Amino acid sequence: MDEEKRVEVHREEKTDTGLVGATFIKYAAYLIIFFGVLWFLISYIFPMF
Template identity: 65%
Template sequence: MREPHKQDIEVDRTEVHKKSDSSLVASTFIKYAAYIIIFFGFLYFLIRYVFPKF
């Protein structure tokens, strides 16, 4: 039996390197810190102004 015809195929390999960029970490921290501050501010508003009216 004959071998099937094999073509020469070039395969591009890409390497993924994880970058530990400090500015990306800092911006993510600031974003989540802002979410937490907004959340607790909303809770404070509810407890201080809305719940006493019931």
């Protein structure tokens, strides 16, 4: 009497809200720095030409 037992494993992946928040802050900082450099180039460097 060999019966095959099929076990279905359901695993829920929880998103770590702390990690998501830290990643959002990191990329927000990248965007702020990028737009700051862009603003500097447009305001000060570009009018010299």
